[in-house]
Amino acid sequence: MISKQEITDRFKIIQNSICNSLEQEDGLSGFHEDIWERLEGGGGISRVLENGAMIEKGGVNFSAVFGETPDNIKQAFGYSSGEFYATGVSIVLHPINPFVPIIHMNIRYFEMNDGTWWFGGGIDLTPHYIDREDASFFHKSLKNVCDKHHESFYHKFKQWADDYFYIKHRNETRGIGGLFFDRLNASGSKLALFNFVEDVGNSFTPIYQKISRKNKEKSFSERERNWQLIRRGRYVEFNLVLDRGTKFGLETNGRTESILMSLPPLAAWNYNFTPEENSPEYETLSLLKKDIKWINS
Amino acid sequence: MISKQEITDRFKIIQNSICNSLEQEDGLSGFHEDIWERLEGGGGISRVLENGAMIEKGGVNFSAVFGETPDNIKQAFGYSSGEFYATGVSIVLHPINPFVPIIHMNIRYFEMNDGTWWFGGGIDLTPHYIDREDASFFHKSLKNVCDKHHESFYHKFKQWADDYFYIKHRNETRGIGGLFFDRLNASGSKLALFNFVEDVGNSFTPIYQKISRKNKEKSFSERERNWQLIRRGRYVEFNLVLDRGTKFGLETNGRTESILMSLPPLAAWNYNFTPEENSPEYETLSLLKKDIKWINS
Numbered sequence: 001m002i003s004k005q006e007i008t009d010r011f012k013i014i015q016n017s018i019c020n021s022l023e024q025e026d027g028l029s030g031f032h033e034d035i036w037e038r039l040e041g042g043g044g045i046s047r048v049l050e051n052g053a054m055i056e057k058g059g060v061n062f063s064a065v066f067g068e069t070p071d072n073i074k075q076a077f078g079y080s081s082g083e084f085y086a087t088g089v090s091i092v093l094h095p096i097n098p099f100v101p102i103i104h105m106n107i108r109y110f111e112m113n114d115g116t117w118w119f120g121g122g123i124d125l126t127p128h129y130i131d132r133e134d135a136s137f138f139h140k141s142l143k144n145v146c147d148k149h150h151e152s153f154y155h156k157f158k159q160w161a162d163d164y165f166y167i168k169h170r171n172e173t174r175g176i177g178g179l180f181f182d183r184l185n186a187s188g189s190k191l192a193l194f195n196f197v198e199d200v201g202n203s204f205t206p207i208y209q210k211i212s213r214k215n216k217e218k219s220f221s222e223r224e225r226n227w228q229l230i231r232r233g234r235y236v237e238f239n240l241v242l243d244r245g246t247k248f249g250l251e252t253n254g255r256t257e258s259i260l261m262s263l264p265p266l267a268a269w270n271y272n273f274t275p276e277e278n279s280p281e282y283e284t285l286s287l288l289k290k291d292i293k294w295i296n297s
Numbered sequence: 298m299i300s301k302q303e304i305t306d307r308f309k310i311i312q313n314s315i316c317n318s319l320e321q322e323d324g325l326s327g328f329h330e331d332i333w334e335r336l337e338g339g340g341g342i343s344r345v346l347e348n349g350a351m352i353e354k355g356g357v358n359f360s361a362v363f364g365e366t367p368d369n370i371k372q373a374f375g376y377s378s379g380e381f382y383a384t385g386v387s388i389v390l391h392p393i394n395p396f397v398p399i400i401h402m403n404i405r406y407f408e409m410n411d412g413t414w415w416f417g418g419g420i421d422l423t424p425h426y427i428d429r430e431d432a433s434f435f436h437k438s439l440k441n442v443c444d445k446h447h448e449s450f451y452h453k454f455k456q457w458a459d460d461y462f463y464i465k466h467r468n469e470t471r472g473i474g475g476l477f478f479d480r481l482n483a484s485g486s487k488l489a490l491f492n493f494v495e496d497v498g499n500s501f502t503p504i505y506q507k508i509s510r511k512n513k514e515k516s517f518s519e520r521e522r523n524w525q526l527i528r529r530g531r532y533v534e535f536n537l538v539l540d541r542g543t544k545f546g547l548e549t550n551g552r553t554e555s556i557l558m559s560l561p562p563l564a565a566w567n568y569n570f571t572p573e574e575n576s577p578e579y580e581t582l583s584l585l586k587k588d589i590k591w592i593n594s
Contacts, residue, residue, distance in 0.1 A: 034569070048568040057568065169547040169556075229563070236564075237557075240537035241547065250466040250538065259466075260534075263566040266526070267533075270562065271345040271354065272331070272554045 002191045008087045014201040015062040021205045028053035041067030046258040058093035059261030070252045083113040092262040098228035099215040101127035105204045120182040126175030128228045130284045139294040149196040162290040172288040229268035299488045305384045311498040312359040318502045325350035338364030343555040355390035356558030367549045380410040389559040395525035396512040398424035402501045417479040423472030425525045427581045432473045436591040446493040459587040469585040526565035
């Protein structure tokens with residue numbers, strides 16, 4: 001049985017290792033660190049990198065918070081009282097080059113003082129321009145991580161991501177999905193689930209390294225930059241209108257600047273922008289759908 | 298007693314008159330019009346102006362929708378069934394010059410087929426840089442409109458605007474407030490309330506004309522532009538996280554591009570941006586508070 005303290009420590013290690021490799025990869029800019037405390041218990045380490053060589057804005061946050069359970073968690077989970085403990089790592093990167101995708105990864109552990117516990121998390125890719133080869137590589141890598149732990153995981157969590165990262169009012173997915181899971185629990189196998197979650201966390205660096213190295217030197221013009229800004233606008237819509245984590249953070253008086261590090265450095269809303277038929281933007285839009293099998297056989 | 302048809306027609310006249318004067322005022326760019334229909338009944342006329350001489354992006358929308366009452370309206374107002382009718386005009390303007398404020402105005406009428414009816418609406422100003430003279434003029438103009446109809450209106454609706462246009466997670470008001478009112482009803486005096494609401498609608502043009510003419514030629518640099526983009530980011534946060542009209546529209550499958558015309562053409566999120574003490578940006582931030590008396594005696 002792994003303890004919450006061990007989980008917390010291993011999550012911190014993941015934050016450090018991701019930050020180190022991102023700094024090396026970016027070369028130009030380092031992370032700015034803010035250590036914050038939560039009045040009611042716990043706190044976090046927020047790290048944000050701005051104006052790098054490859055990353056325009058990116059955040060890699062760690063937090064471990066605890067105390068009397070906030071009312072809306074109690075409501076959501078059917079508790080009338082009790083103390084909670086929650087720890088997690090959360091990443092969003094907005095690259096400069098429109099041919100490099102936005103990426104998000106989150107892993108989290110939650111427990112109540114009555115012994116109830118679960119893991120949640122996910123990883124999803126939001127290309128401004130979808131490259132089928134990259135999409136296939138991304139999903140294959142995630143399937144490999146999943147298959148090591150349970151044969152049903154990839155299928156189940158891929159579908160969950162399609163449903164979760166869906167912008168209803170646009171009838172578009174946020175990107176090409178990935179994995180999403182919540183309230184993962186299996187009596188007696190906390191360590192096994194932790195190992196899976198840790199593997200998801202550790203998959204981040206090699207996956208993003210490969211995709212960003214392949215695309216970050218591609219040349220682009222104002223046209224691709226404008227489209228990137230519009231897609232970032234959709235990212236803002238998802239995060240502010242639909243994302244449960246963002247909503248939860250803002251409603252429970254989390255640290256606003258840490259929660260909203262996920263928002264892009266710059267985003268655009270052109271009225272009723274419609275890409276020309278058969279343009280690369282049009283092709284991408286046509287692939288922002290649920291239930292696409294991204295893995296080439 | 299004024300009929301829903303008359304109210305609808307007079308709202309359309311307000312849309313036309315505001316669009317005409319804005320086009321004249323801007324000089325460079327005209328409104329693009331989209332007429333849309335709602336599957337379940339009714340529709341609207343959306344007008345958006347982009348890349349003008351003064352207006353970077355602005356929308357002036359009219360709609361009149363009806364039919365079987367959507368579930369969430371029924372829930373909110375305690376109906377189990379019935380048909381509704383709703384009509385309104387809604388404006389948001391994002392100017393190019395950071396010294397010209399963002400402005401929003403909305404007037405709406407709602408009725409159920411059991412005879413229940415009410416008016417709602419408001420007008421509020423979001424300066425990127427607060428000019429106390431302009432703020433005083435804005436509130437004095439609104440007080441004049443209110444005082445013609447009821448001595449309690451200005452005080453009541455100004456306070457309501459302070460409470461409504463408040464970004465909780467930032468501990469900031471959206472701007473300097475103005476008027477906000479909802480579910481206004483008084484048996485037997487529908488016409489009197491309509492006259493008030495129409496006066497609010499008609500106050501838009503002279504108020505914004507005066508404030509924009511005073512400021513639109515002021516020179517500005519990248520510093521003021523960046524601050525404008527950050528304040529626009531806050532505007533996005535308010536509209537997507539908190540605004541009831543936006544939420545309602547997105548949840549009831551309204552026309553997304555018409556609802557989100559309120560979002561700025563371009564917005565920025567710099568991590569933890571903090572203006573230098575005693576800078577103009579700092580001064581503005583210190584005035585984004587509730588309960589400020591803006592009218593100079």
